[in-house]
Amino acid sequence: MPSTARRPVVALVLSACTLMATALFAAPVGSAQPTSSSSTQPSGSGRPSAPGTSGADEPDDKTSAPPSSACTNREAPPPAVTESENPAPGERAPAPLPVPEKPLGGDRMGECGLVLPPNSDSPPATVTADSWLLADLTSGAVLAANDPHGRQRPASTTKVLLAVAVARELNPNATVTATQEDVEQECTCIGLRVGGQYTVQELTQALLMASGNDVANALARQLGGQANALRKMNAVAKELGAQDTRAVTPTGLEAPGTSTSAYDVALIFRAAMKFSVISEAFATPRIDFGANSGKGTVPVLNDNRLLESYRGALGGRSGYTDDALHTYVGAAERNGKKLVAVLLRGEAQPLPIADQAAKLLDWGFTIPEADANPVGQLVAGAPQANTNEPQTSTSGAPDDEAGASTASQPTAMNRAFGNVGGPITAVAAVGVLAAMVLALRSRRARAARAKRMAQQQAQF
Template sequence: MSPPPAVDTSEQVAPGAKPPVPLPVPENPVGGDRLGECGLVLPANAQKLPDDITARSWLIADMDSGAVLAAYDPHGRQRPASVIKVLLAMVVAKELAPDATIAANADDIAQECTCVGLRNGAEYTVEQLLQALVMASGNDVAHALARRLGGLPSAIRKMNALAAELGALDTRAVTPSGLDAPGTSTSAYDVALIFRAAMKYPDFAKAVVMQRIDFPAASGVGTVPVINDNRLLTTYEGALGGKSGFTDDAQHTYVGAAERGGRRLVVVMLRGQQQPVRITDQAASLLDYGFDLASAEPVGRLVDGAPQARKKTLEPKPTPTSAAVGEVADSRNTQHNAMTTAFGNVGGPITAVAGLGVVLAFVMYLRNRRAKAARAARAAQQSN
């Protein structure tokens, strides 16, 4: 229901404040019943898993069909670290124009790093910051982009609203960068869901696969290289990009994708270790394993949006008419049919009686007026 206890003070709440309660657990596991299992979730007759996987939660899925091929504790809640920047990047790609500008300020520069190196008062395009966010995981950049989205509270609300819209119900962003804070949460299933959706945005898909860009130097003179920190870009054939993260509480996290033989797979690893091999090498092993599961029966699926309650709809009732298609209905028939519908057979006589009453009342009104006029005339003669 919630990540393991923190190992440092990053998630201590302010004195007198209550810690956030865990997110609700859906009655039915999102993506299928088997994805509610807490251990290995494998198809029948699956081959042996690689030996070097250290992640406490992981998942492999087909990016296009959404089929979940294999997983371990897929809805187990862990901390995201910097993989939550994928969610921030998607909000940015959705709302901000690439050529829009953002001026860095002192709060951006004061963020706990990893940082790209912004200069106070310098202006950057959204495209530059989005690329630096994804490639080099700049916390200063994340803060600047969050400000541009209306401020940190607004950016966090937008991130969580988008996660809920996608069906990522294990996810709660508390910081835009993924730095640990009370209540932060995600799952391997959710990260795959979010990454799959983010790859549909061209600005994100372009940024996540770039190996190097020239970024304005913090000194204000010239540029400095920003190198993509995703090792699989240069070591795994068909790599489509990815994002790694680390905090003391989250440990090592990773999401990445690759294409082989016309199939695109995404792999997610949460709460992993760098031993006995790097987390990216472990991800490569899981991708190989997933590509070998081509004919296996899926164990679940990545949903295409949060389950929505069906709205009750009424079939529109066309105006009764005998006109053929393309003809104009006779308005007299339409009026007659509408009256019939409103009053029916019984209502006809009632309507007639009501009409007669109106006529009689009008006649009496005229008689009274004439009588008053006659009395007024007699009174005038007598006064003369």
């Protein structure tokens, strides 16, 4: 074949290859490219970048959080003092949850110390909690806080998250039969009787009023077993935007990977109070509950000490473990304003944790024009851009974050087949196909020409 005949084919093949290379290697990455959840690169919020966030290209805000080195609990709660969070032999503890680059609820929610509105008085000195938050229950406006996204342990405030999953999944009139597994739970316990039958509503009331761990286990079984219950609890947390929260037991007792924050507890409590079965349980001083003897009933009293002693109290839930220390979430209403207070990792001195919450609520009701100058906002749901949070496994703990992050990393190939690379790649593919057809036709033409020349030579 003459060189002039080969040139168009060669040029077409080269053009097709050039287009394919452009699509594969020159497609723009874009600002949505995830970063490793373990990155410690500083940002405007003072928190490391995490998969799925979209604020990496925004300028730093001089009023945002202090340097990340000051946020001692930005990734995980303080070290445990017991062995409750030691992994079982042959297992490993889940990696800490990714820390969003931009703190949920506003830049100031990323600060690690006191977060106060302008010209406000100092909060009560009797508040000992390492992390606390005060917010308007109706609007979600955060009035004040201290290390709101600092990661802590929830203790029995986890039962509020369990109650939300129950309220969404189960018929309150459904019957639950208690088992030996329920009554063998580490207490505090209500006193379920093996074979005893209770309604979901009765168990929910006992869960929120008196923090029964036997009741929590029974409700988790009704949700499909502990693994499924934890999966559903973590799905609720994710849907609400509670990015610091990982439920590892339905009771709030610790296990490897446990995590929450004052911001998240307030977020979950606000959602919970929209269910009448939950808000009514919080506000109920006493119910008659089936006795574990099987004969008659016994009283179950609401152990929230503010319910009857604090004017306008709407209810709440306290908790304690050796690792979590004292925790509390509760709400009150005065003059048409509803506030929620969360305290995590508090001491019982100089006042019990519920009384510290009362002091914090008193102070919150006096903050002038608090709604006009909020320091943050309880979000109404998970941010749309945050699509790379780890999924919960059947054990209730998120799958390996590294695996989840790797699965979402953009590669040269999936960039090529994106919005821009797709059309380019399609053109390249058509060019390659056309080049192959032309090359085949050229080869056949050369063969036919050679055959004719051979026949002509044979005649002579």
